[in-house]
Amino acid sequence: MKLEYIGLKQISGPLVIIEGIQGASFEEMVEITVDNSEKRIGRIIELYGDIAVVQVFEGTSNISLTNTKTRLLGHSLEIPLSKEILGRIFDGVGRPIDGMGEIFPEVKWDVNGKPINPVSREYPRNYIQTGISSIDGLTTLIRGQKLPIFSGNGLPHDALAVQIVRQAQLAQQEDAEFAVVFAAMGVKHDVADYFKRSFEESGVLQKVVMFLNLANDPVVERIITPRCALTVAEYLAFQHNMHILVILTDMTSYCEALREISSSKGEIPSRKGFPGYLYSDLASLYERAGMLKDRKGSITQIPILTMPNDDITHPVPDLTGYITEGQIVLDRSLHQRGVYPPVIVLPSLSRLMKDGIGEGFTREDHPAIANQLFASYAHVQEVRALASVIGEDELSEIDKKYIEFGKAFEREFISQNKEENRSMDNTLDLGWRLLGILPKEELDRVDVKILDKYYRPYSSTRSEL
Template sequence: MTTTEPEGLPASARRVEYRDVHALRGPLLVLGETADVGWDESAVVELDDGSVRHGVVLEVERDLVTLQVLEGTAGIEPGSVGVRFTGDPFAIPVGRGWLGRVCSGRGEPLDGGPPVVGETTVPVNGVPLNPVHREPPADPIRTGISAIDGLTTLVRGQKLPIFSVPGLSHLALATQIAAQARSEGRGFRVVFVAMGLTHADIDTVRDRLEERAASGELVLLLNAADDPVIERILAPRVALTIAEHLAYEEGDDVLVIMSDMTSYAEAVREVSAARREIPARRGYPGYLYSDLASIYERCGRVRGRDGSVTIVPVLTMPGGDITHPVPDLTGYITEGQVVLAPEVAARGVYPPVDTSSSLSRLMRAGAGPGRTREDHLPVAAQALASLSRSLRAAELAELMGADALGETDQAYLRYRDRFESAVLNQRENEDRSFGETLDRIWDALGVLPERELSMIPTALIERHRPSEGGAS
């Protein structure tokens, strides 16, 4: 190691440079003969050609330090690099300066503007929140999408993932939520973080969210598929650090949308392989659960603070396998899921939500009298129960033919068609209110005989059911 500051300065003020590079493994740099270096400490990697890269300490073992280089190790030669440690964890400035900006996964500007500055700098790994200080999620967030607002209502402070398969319209759904989502009573902000997307998809996201970014309500963090894998690991943590300050210090309701968390998990697996760790399920490290939890659990409401952080992670399930480690572990941590299905998309429905597999475990905390509408919860329950019955009717129709079914089963077949066309199916820029969504569900239920609406109180049926509903 060498000291680049003049002699006579205190040791803490010297810029100590380490040059003993033992190995380069993928995005990792192993450095020897180090001293007084801590886990999660940030570093500056200087190449002999004058270029500078950045890193974060991943592991410390005696005098060996494993450093993850954010820009990757391509082009680095062991004898032509010097590393300086800052003594602090990797941190970013926080504040309202992020609003309206488009940046990389580690917070570097991509919109041609100056670097983001703030009065406070905060480590991106965050600080664990005392569970005693948590408030239960409450009050709805309106996404403008009937399949979510009507049947799996998103609640302030909730973590509600979207499970999809490659090739479906999950990115369109995620950007539509980011463009339309609202909550009542206070400022609402959106932080959208893209991980491992193609450049074409990134261009689509930027175009779709341009208006909200221009209004100063959106922060956009973009990590492309060919960007460094370490940046992909940092991106959701940078997004949540920004969101936590806006929520708990500025008092805003903040929605954080992360697409695609499967790409994030692949990055974790790649780094784990470079560290030569023993793999667990499907080659992922055994700590994947705790790693995902360290991200998902950074949402919620805090006692004494006005704001909230709500998380909507988007995951593509390899092979459509919901038992794959990433969706499986995510399901353990989060509070429900919105599942997109190829068979629904094949019927021309957008968004292709599989209502039988989707649920929001906190829906009762965000829907109903005083929040959305008095009939919301019973109508949603009736709609789902009727859809389940319509599936059985459809199976009978395949076996016997629709003409052989009774009048009630035929009504359920009409109900399924009406529900998909009037409620589930909507345009990618269509923004519906809670009232419109519920009225559309009533319209679909109107094809059923009134005796079949057994989950809705009679008073609500008399008040809301369309007058031209089916025969009783």
């Protein structure tokens, strides 16, 4: 017989404190009955002897110290899993919200996942093609990598996320199954509707599993949403040998929810009020990406986060940068000039890119052209700084060529239509065409053989692409 605990000792925000608990476990789920009718679920997050602190997922409105009965469920939060979850839409804790009924599970897995033994990991190889030149050409997404997007309020990271979901595909392995797990945290209703409508209209919803935690949903649910998404990804990747791309937006909302709950618990704050364990908490999510030696599937992560006041040193992007393998940075000045996607190339990088491009993966010239585009565009910034002092008319002829290259690079390579899906060959050919603006002797990052094979003087038409 299971015991029911009548009443509460204390209520604090989304937390309730129960006294006299026996045999409880950390992370154990509880069922709270309010006024003998409404049932809510919660999770034990702290234990002090016979006192338990419980997060209530549906919030603590209408709960008093005397109108509740609490029952321990004997297990941590689990999500039902089967392959029929593809094409389905769930709320932040994994309950279906698409009107298509409940999931009939093959298994139920703990949303906290199981740590991957580092010895069992396979080194990430090969790439996922997004159809976006600034990503595919210069910060290539490698299968099994975690590559965040650093954005800002008002920048088009939502549109970029939708475009990646719509266009992402495996390269040179058409027989392998590919799917996307998309988790949105703390989004407004219109943004959630935009995501659903975009995926439905483009016909990709059948290969997407969506988790939507809305801005007016209880803040506690936001902590669970990415864990549910990653559990689904692990199930599809390691049980069904699928290649899964996980997109998590917006991780800043997740961290702010963590800060709010930490404050409710009375914990000592760290930088900007975030808890001192923010790094290890983020690592527990990001490190669930990767590949295993004895499985064919893979999990690739693209966490999207907005930087408050565009501050890249803010704790959320700062700690994320330590854990992940690079970053893609969106720039407000490029956005104001009408460039989409406004990816600023120089601070963006993919640390695993070198191991998944080149001959046998993309094309033999890819590493060389990526290095040359970075180097040439970096020189463009130096020339622009000089031009701001002495004026563009006083620049040398070669510096004027760099100014021309910089404008063409931003207009044609970085910028592209939201519906435009460029192949890897198109991206690399476009890069070579723009490098043709510069004299051949300026391209000092490219081997002579590759330079002779691919270099052509610049043409203003793009018919050859």
